[in-house]
Amino acid sequence: MQPPLTACRSLRIGVYEATWLSDTPFGSDGGAMFGIVPRALWQKKIMPDERNRVFVGLNCLLLRGAGRTLLVDAGIGNKLSEKQKAIYGLDPDVSLLKALDALGVPPEQVDTVLMTHLHLDHAGWLTVRTESGELVPTFPNARHVVQVKEWEAAHADHPLLSGSYVREDYDLLAARNLLELVDGDAEPAPGVRALFTGAHSPGHQVIKVESGGERLFCPSELLPTTWHLRLAWVMSYDLDPLRVVDLKRAYMAEAADEGWRLFLSHDPASAFGRLSRESEKEYAWLAQS
Template sequence: MILGDFQLTTISGGVFRIDAGTMFGVVPKVLWQRVVDVDANNLMTSATNCVLIETGEKTILIETGYGSKFSEKKRRIHGAEPGDPLVENLAAHGIGVEQVDMVILSHLHFDHAGGATQLDDQGNPRPTFPNATYVAQRLEWVNATANFPELQGAYPQDNLLPLAAAGQLQLIDGDVEIVPGIRAEVNGGHTAGHQSLFIESGGETAVFIGDICPMAAHLPPLWCMAYDVDLLQTRRAKPQLLGRIAEHGWWALFDHDPEIAAARLQRDAKRGFAVAEALPQL
């Protein structure tokens, strides 16, 4: 996608399988099964759509997928791809890990920050992108590294602590411009420090929504995930954000949709919002 002076490319950080019930929380199966397909084990396909932004001056990556550090058992459980999908897919696009200047993370769950680090020859985790600054919300980082027992499965520390140890971590506070043309807005809900990223160039805007609305199937305002730590906040923030996107004709970038990379939205009397125009995954 050409967005003003920027080139935006969806780069897969790996496809995996996930329980569909958890992806739709309290929404009855009789409703969500109309919009997603599941296998005999109730598992659905989930993408990890990372966004490569080439500004002409910097090479910036939003999200890192789940990475390459899964044990074989966890890889089987998640139905995850072998190897390091993000690194391999970037290389296929002509981008090496040393060329990435910045990595911006919407939040720090394993399927978004897992690819931020990889194991070296001695089996120790290190930053995947040696020349990049990694950007995250301070509140998200504090919660992710606090070792809360109930959050340990969501925030493996070997995804995170090596970033700080290497001096490559930049923590931001609230709604800020990260670099010219890319700004963060905190919406919470999915996690307390969850942020969406606004990419603006040449009078055009695309919004990486993040897990506030992970797939086009989640466009109904009350359709939320079981993983949301503050369901009420998600239900407040999502329609406000989607309404702005629809009103202004911005592009919405979905992080887990296996079929749609980007879409323009419109209001819909039945579902709240619907896809008006879609750019498919390549």
């Protein structure tokens, strides 16, 4: 599914221009996207295909301003096997690199990549293979900001974790000195903060941008799509769903009450918007026009 042409693609947040870049649509198992929610309920929001997949967006956020170029997350890339690409229903015509190219931003210009976590649908474009098969960093001049707990989880070889990570996406970054491991909150650019949350994955972090009195919040997997506005609708990928719900409740209340703009990592149609509070537990999505 392609975002509607009317979807807002770019916002000004103080000194930063925030731009929504789409990597390929991604066919995720429908049940996994909605955890304990019965299909009879979630299919009213999004009908799965004949393989029970729902197609989500792989949304990356570009921040440009104050002489800086930052990228939040890096899609799924193009290094998966043909079989995996078919399983996920990837579209080779839609990619983060094409989106950057269309904006006239060469990968060499990106100075910082903020990784909300290292799952394979977020870290894929951190490295690419050249025609000769050599693995190279996609953003050779960027420091790549990753929580140390995420780095450890991505190397833990735990049976519950290992299917979510692909080491060739990120191990090269350490070898090339492009990795910046952080333990807790960080501010990699003025007004751009990475806040440790864990919960979805051991080192998951969310991003807040505050500049010139304007505010943008990227909750990443704490609120992946507008289908997940109900507090209990969380993904079965979440390692600590109770904590995801607690964090989600706190961040959604803050975002609604303080008027933050949001950027959603997996909504296929509407990445930028705001929350309006309908009741203590219920929110509505106001897409950015």
